[in-house]
Each structure stands twice: as C-alpha cells, then as structure tokens.
Amino acid sequence: MRTEPAHRLSLFRGTVAFSLTEFRVQAHEGIAIFTSMITQVVLLIFVTILARQYLSVALLGAILFSLFTLGQRVLNEAAYIRVDHKLNQLYLASPLTPGGYFLGISVGVLLTYLGPILVLVAIAVVLVPLTPILGLELAAVGIAVWLFASSMGYVISTTFRDMRAIWSNASLLFNLFGVLPPVFYPVRLFPLALRPIALLMPPSAASAILQNTLSPGTLSSSDLLLAVVGLAVETVVMFVFAVAWARRTAQER
C-alpha cells in the first residue's frame, strides 16, 4: 500500500520527467551551449594576458560563474515558455507540480550545460593544484551556487512581460553578481570595507571559500564563517522562496 510520505515528494512531482524534457529541448540549442562559456573565456583571456598569476583563482571562478549563470538560462527558459510559447499553463494543468516545474527546468538546464563546465573542471585539474579537499569543496559550493542562481532566475523570470529586454537585463544582473565581486580575481584585491558584502554574495562567497583553501590565511576565521553560513542560509532561503513563489504564481493563473 502506498504510504503518505509521498506527499512531501509530491511537492516536486514530475521533476524527473520534466527535467529530461527540458534537457532534450535545451540540447538542441547547440549555439547557446557553446556561447555559455564566452564571458568566462573572455575574462580568462584578460587574466592570461594581463595578470597570469591569478589564473588558478580565475579558473575556479570560471567554474563557479558558469554554475551561477545557469540561473540566467533558467530565467530565459522559464520566461520563454511562459511569454513566447505560453506553454506553462498547459504544463501546470498536468500532474506536474509548480515545484516540479521549477526544479525540472533547473535540473534540465544543469544537465545540458554540464559538458562545458566539466571541460573547465578538466582544465582546472591540470592547471590548479586541485587536491581532493579542494575538489570536494568545489562540488559543495558549486551545488549551492547553482541552486541559489536557479531559484533566483526562476523568481525573476516571472516578472518579465515581454522577451525583448530579457537577455540584456538578465545578462547584466548575472554579470553584476558574477564579475564585479571577487569571483575571477583574489578577494584581497576587493576593497576591504566592502568585503562583507562580497562574502554575502553567493558566487564571491563560494570563490572566497575556495581561495582560502588554495592559499590558507586568505580569509580570517570570522570572514570564512560569514562566507560559509551566508552561502548556506541564502541558498536554502532562496530555494524555499522559489518553490513557494512557483506555487503562488501558478495559483494566480
């Protein structure tokens, strides 16, 4: 007999099926997959040409930034399904739950764009002294950054009413979070007075945690605590909010 614990999972009913659907949809976007690395490659070129000594930090930052910008893909895709194709009502009228719809897009996008990210990881394995500890940390903070960004991307997507401004605005937002704070460059180059802000922004918090492992002593223990706790709390809060927001916006329709 089927037991009730399933009601918790029902919050995300249909995630697997929808994520595979999204994966198949996204996998047809060859150019988009290829161009997902452009900003990272541009910044890595800047670092290689102008400040090669920061290449290890920049490579780890490129991996985190790639995971972070998956939120932009979620934003674009969710808005595209809703605004352009007007398919979301059909999806949400099916047994797929709003939570499953949001998480399905996020996982589908992750599966599609994992290839180029793994290429960056492979380069990092060669060029960065990627110890098992650093590798595990990279996986942990990477998952947190992806979950935060996907949740944020989904919530923001619901505010757009037309497609024209989405790409430029979304790109700007994710570049602001991902390029200005110390993701691609050492946290010590960031103004000291503003460092707590950087440590509270998920991509730079994740980068700072990795930089501290790469060069112990980069962060004080209180700064490290701020980065770790901040990243964990922000990820959980944003994810819970995105699920609640998905349910609320689905009911409104």
Added chain:
Amino acid sequence: MATATSMPATPHDGRVLPAFGVIGWRWISRNPAAAIAPILQPFIFLYFLSLISPPGLFPLEILGAMLFTTQNIGSWVMGDSATWRIELAVQDMFIASPLGKVRYLFGVAFSNLIAAAPALIVLAVLLDVVLPHRVPWTAWLVLGGCLTVVWILFSSIGVAISSRLTSQREIWPVGNLTFTVVGMLSPLYYPLSYLPPTWQRIAHFLPTTYAALLVQGAFGITPATPTQMVEYVALLLGLAVVGTFVALRMYRWRAP
C-alpha cells in the same frame, strides 16, 4: 469617376532618423532597465580590468570599451530587427512603407545608438579625466570617425544576421557569439603586442583592430608614425566597406 476608385494619397517619403529616434527614445524611457544594461556592461569589464592590469593601460581600456560598446550596437540592432520580424511580425509593414532596406538599417542603428549614447558620453568624460596628457582635438575627431565606421559596419552585420534568424531563442547566443568573439579577437582592451603571434595575425583581418590601433595612435597611447596611421585608416575603411557590402548582400529584406 476615377477619383472615386483611386487609392488614397500615401506618403512616398519620410523622416527615417527622427522616426526611429523616437522609437529608440521611447524604448529607453519606458524601460529604464534596458537603458542601464548597455551603460553598465562596459563599466563592469573596465572595473575588472582596472583591478588586474597595470594602471597605465586604463586609458587604452576606456578607448576599447567605447569601441566595444559601439560594436555591440550591432548586437542590439540584430535583436530589435529579429524581434520586430519574428515576434511582432511588423517587417511586412516596413517593406510596404516608403522605407528601403538601407534606410531601415540606418533607422534601427540610430535608434540603438540612442541607447548606447549615455555610455559613450560617460566613457569619453572618463577618458578625458584619466588621460595623463592633453591630446589634440584631432584625436577626438579620429575617435568619432572610428566609432562612426564601427557603428555602420556592425549595424549592417547585425541586421544581416537578424534576417537569417528563425527563432527568438537564437538572438542572444548568436549575438553573443558574433559580436563578443570579434570584439575579443581585436586588441580593444590590451595592446596588440601583448597577444601571441598567431592571434596577432588573425587580428589583422578584423576592422576593429585598425579602429583600435588608430585611436590608440591618435591619443598617443600606442606610438604610430603618420604613414602607419594612414595605413590604418585605409585598412579600416577598406575592410569596413567590404564588410558592409557583404552584409547588405546577405541581408534578406523580403521573405523568399
């Protein structure tokens, strides 16, 4: 009577630039966020570069940001033109109007120049502030000329590519691929001599390389002899004319 069946008088001429100017202005006045995006984008790169590169390169990087912003107008032209055709389906209306494809191109390019103008003005002021020495007024003239050539060339490329797109989803990746890659291959944000030899050779095929060398020479950032400057002008204009001609040939004004 002939007058009873004749078509109503339709205009055969118009004011393209003011009309598209209004479109450009309305777009940014109704969507301030859309205006902020192109303004902030070059500053994000500049901030990053100012942290990691020698301070002496900052004026060169500002000049690069101005050229890159102008080149990116092509990407926005592509986006607008594709959106109007694919999503709003108004291309047929443009075709039915007295507009030709060249006037349409200049109209869309002009409307997007309005969105880029604030960024270009702020960058010009910043450049004037950080320049270590005074420059002759001709340097600003050279800069204005280069920006104009790059604006026309890349707007033509943008409108040509837009006519080949079939879906809204293609706009961002195709634009990003075309305009960012070309921008990065040219020595906009760093001196040409910093690049590996093979890259330098590839860069010599790109018109923005000569625009960059020309403005860097005019502002005294990268030394260039008068002969070299004339050479840069000739190569920039030559490549721009060829590029614009090819783009306009590629441009599909009417559906086949």
